[in-house]
Amino acid sequence: MGILEVKNVGKRFGGLQALGDVNLSVAENSVHAIIGPNGAGKSTLLNCLVGKLIPDTGSVMFDGQSVLGRTPYEINQMGISRVFQTPEIFGDLTVMENMMIPCFARRDGAFKLNGIKSVESETEIRDRAEAMMEDMNLAEKRHMHAASMSRGDKRRLEIAMCLAQEPRLLLLDEPTAGMARADTNNTIDLLKEIKQKRDITIVIIEHDMHVVFSLAERITVLAQGTPLVEDVPEKIKGHPKVREAYLGETAAA
Amino acid sequence: MLGLNKKDATLLGVVAVLVIFAPFILNPFPQDSAMAQFNAGYPDLMQRFVIFGIFAIGFNILFGLTGYLSFGHAAFLGVGSYSAVWMFKLLSMNVIPAILLAMVVSGLFALLIGFISLRRTGIYFSILTLAFAEMSFRLAYSVLTPITNGETGLQLTLEDPRILGQTATETGGIPVTSLFGMEMRETATMYFGGWSFQFNNGYYMCGVILLLAFYISIRIFRSPFGMMLRAVKSNQQRMNYTGLNTRPYTLAAFVISGMYAGLAGGLMASMDPLAGAERMQWTASGEVVLMTILGGAGTLIGPVLGAGFIKYFENIFSKINESVLHSWFHALPDGLENALIWIAEHFVGSGWHLTLGLLFMLVVTFLPGGLVEGGQRIGRLFSRKKQADKKTATQSTPAE
Numbered sequence: 001m002g003i004l005e006v007k008n009v010g011k012r013f014g015g016l017q018a019l020g021d022v023n024l025s026v027a028e029n030s031v032h033a034i035i036g037p038n039g040a041g042k043s044t045l046l047n048c049l050v051g052k053l054i055p056d057t058g059s060v061m062f063d064g065q066s067v068l069g070r071t072p073y074e075i076n077q078m079g080i081s082r083v084f085q086t087p088e089i090f091g092d093l094t095v096m097e098n099m100m101i102p103c104f105a106r107r108d109g110a111f112k113l114n115g116i117k118s119v120e121s122e123t124e125i126r127d128r129a130e131a132m133m134e135d136m137n138l139a140e141k142r143h144m145h146a147a148s149m150s151r152g153d154k155r156r157l158e159i160a161m162c163l164a165q166e167p168r169l170l171l172l173d174e175p176t177a178g179m180a181r182a183d184t185n186n187t188i189d190l191l192k193e194i195k196q197k198r199d200i201t202i203v204i205i206e207h208d209m210h211v212v213f214s215l216a217e218r219i220t221v222l223a224q225g226t227p228l229v230e231d232v233p234e235k236i237k238g239h240p241k242v243r244e245a246y247l248g249e250t251a252a253a
Numbered sequence: 254m255l256g257l258n259k260k261d262a263t264l265l266g267v268v269a270v271l272v273i274f275a276p277f278i279l280n281p282f283p284q285d286s287a288m289a290q291f292n293a294g295y296p297d298l299m300q301r302f303v304i305f306g307i308f309a310i311g312f313n314i315l316f317g318l319t320g321y322l323s324f325g326h327a328a329f330l331g332v333g334s335y336s337a338v339w340m341f342k343l344l345s346m347n348v349i350p351a352i353l354l355a356m357v358v359s360g361l362f363a364l365l366i367g368f369i370s371l372r373r374t375g376i377y378f379s380i381l382t383l384a385f386a387e388m389s390f391r392l393a394y395s396v397l398t399p400i401t402n403g404e405t406g407l408q409l410t411l412e413d414p415r416i417l418g419q420t421a422t423e424t425g426g427i428p429v430t431s432l433f434g435m436e437m438r439e440t441a442t443m444y445f446g447g448w449s450f451q452f453n454n455g456y457y458m459c460g461v462i463l464l465l466a467f468y469i470s471i472r473i474f475r476s477p478f479g480m481m482l483r484a485v486k487s488n489q490q491r492m493n494y495t496g497l498n499t500r501p502y503t504l505a506a507f508v509i510s511g512m513y514a515g516l517a518g519g520l521m522a523s524m525d526p527l528a529g530a531e532r533m534q535w536t537a538s539g540e541v542v543l544m545t546i547l548g549g550a551g552t553l554i555g556p557v558l559g560a561g562f563i564k565y566f567e568n569i570f571s572k573i574n575e576s577v578l579h580s581w582f583h584a585l586p587d588g589l590e591n592a593l594i595w596i597a598e599h600f601v602g603s604g605w606h607l608t609l610g611l612l613f614m615l616v617v618t619f620l621p622g623g624l625v626e627g628g629q630r631i632g633r634l635f636s637r638k639k640q641a642d643k644k645t646a647t648q649s650t651p652a653e
Contacts, residue, residue, distance in 0.1 A: 050494065072494055073496050073497055076494055076495060076496035081494070082494050084494075088490050088491040088494070089488065089491060090483075090487040090491060091487055091488065092486065093480070093483060093487055097480055097484075100477075100480070101480065101481070101492075102495050104477055105496040108477075109496075110496060111501040112478075113478060113501075114478050115476045115477075116476060117477065118258075118476055119475060119476065119477055120258065120475070122477060125477075161491075165495070
């Protein structure tokens with residue numbers, strides 16, 4: 001039994017069957033990649049996992065509990081963090097403040113009217129945020145406005161914010177989309193390092209085969225809303241069905 | 254000091270000094286000089302400065318921090334006024350219970366309106382609040398006449414019970430509002446040469462409350478709660494995916510700012526115990542938006558500056574009429590004088606709105622951060638000059 005169990009999930013948008021009958025089992029502490037051509041339903045599946053969409057059929061269980069019908073913040077509090085395709089950070093706030101918010105969310109829950117104590121005096125939270133920034137090489141930028149950072153740093157910050165919550169499952173939606181090769185390699189190294197340092201399950205949706213084969217322990221190939229195959233990377237590479245549906249195109253490109 | 258850092262404590266100190274010495278600062282011209290009409294140091298106007306300052310500080314907690322633009326905040330001001338006047342009618346002329354009731358009732362009202370309006374964001378939220386405020390205005394104006402006394406407005410009468418106070422004074426008049434016997438309207442005047450400075454009890458009570466309101470606003474701005482509100486403004490998506498429920502945060506901000514508005518309304522009624530429906534009209538809601546943006550939304554001191562600025566214009570510029578203009582320009586040749594007066598009279602007197610509108614456009618276009626940004630730019634200009642001087646000094650050394 002995996003930490004994330006997706007069973008018979010289907011989702012329809014009007015006349016379009018975005019997800020057919022998806023079954024997916026993600027083992028705890030593994031790195032699981034979901035790949036597939038454009039329009040295969042990767043993002044729809046991810047949105048079903050975090051509560052942004054509710055599937056028409058099927059069930060999604062996280063650690064033995066259903067996530068269906070819960071709001072994104074409730075699902076996050078269960079231990080699932082999400083990194084977006086374009087980094088979603090608090091652009092108007094400083095890097096330090098960006099780091100402190102998930103620390104508060106972890107300690108205080110979804111809502112706390114903490115209006116009298118000053119942020120300055122929350123030493124425990126500040127220490128946590130500082131430690132996380134040190135860990136992720138963001139410490140020198142702590143007073144910078146998050147919006148003014150480079151794309152790579154924004155990505156790094158977003159991942160750091162997710163990790164500050166100590167999630168059990170980290171979902172990454174094309175984390176290297178639109179990045180230069182050097183930035184992509186840095187992100188790969190960063191994710192490898194994260195995986196080494198802590199017990200965390202990572203589900204990654206990715207277009208870039210280089211990223212997928214550098215990181216994933218298991219790969220699910222999605223095409224037209226249904227899983228084609230699921231296997232270890234070595235087998236996926238040579239799989240005839242996959243070549244036909246997906247890899248053939250990218251290899252030619 | 255008081256749990257504030259040095260910068261904020263200084264700001265609070267500056268505001269405190271301004272409030273205490275306002276009767277002097279706002280009265281720079283001798284009584285009989287031609288400039289005396291620009292004096293703003295009379296009790297009625299000073300009270301309005303601080304009361305609208307409180308209103309704008311509260312509005313800024315919602316708009317400045319969360320970015321939710323409420324177009325119906327005057328409804329809470331009106332509700333506060335009505336509650337306070339009812340307290341004067343039923344309980345006593347002491348202002349404390351009146352102000353407390355004003356805050357409680359407006360807080361509950363804000364909870365109701367906020368609960369519904371905050372389901373939407375952006376322009377839809379603004380329109381919803383505007384609709385609620387107009388609804389409140391219409392209700393107060395006609396439907397709820399038994400409570401609000403309709404278009405006449407709610408006033409004190411000699412038949413009011415006032416169970417803890419007196420229905421009528423010994424001389425048969427309606428009693429006046431007071432703080433444990435200290436009458437709000439009482440004013441001490443100090444004469445000094447050509448000047449006369451007025452110290453009004455009501456003004457100083459409002460001033461103390463303004464300082465308290467300002468202090469609480471600083472604490473909220475610097476608290477984790479304030480940081481969460483700024484995060485709501487910045488990125489709600491990330492909030493949700495960081496396990497934070499944005500709804501109670503915005504609702505709490507809405508209720509707090511509604512209570513500030515109710516406090517302002519209660520103080521208005523405490524200074525002059527009557528309440529009318531026009532206090533809830535959309536123009537009144539728009540005014541506090543103007544004050545906040547003009548002063549600098551999201552800054553601590555901005556709303557207070559904006560409130561002072563607009564109230565000064567409203568009361569001083571509107572008093573300049575044609576005869577005043579004649580006295581200014583009488584030295585000029587007749588034709589020129591008349592031409593100048595013809596132009597100027599559109600901008601003063603009842604035309605003061607035109608001047609305000611132009612100034613507002615200029616500020617929003619060239620100083621998006623409001624008057625506060627203007628102040629910062631001037632400050633930076635000076636510090637840059639200093640730095641530039643230093644630079645040239647150091648650069649010239651190696652050349653020698």
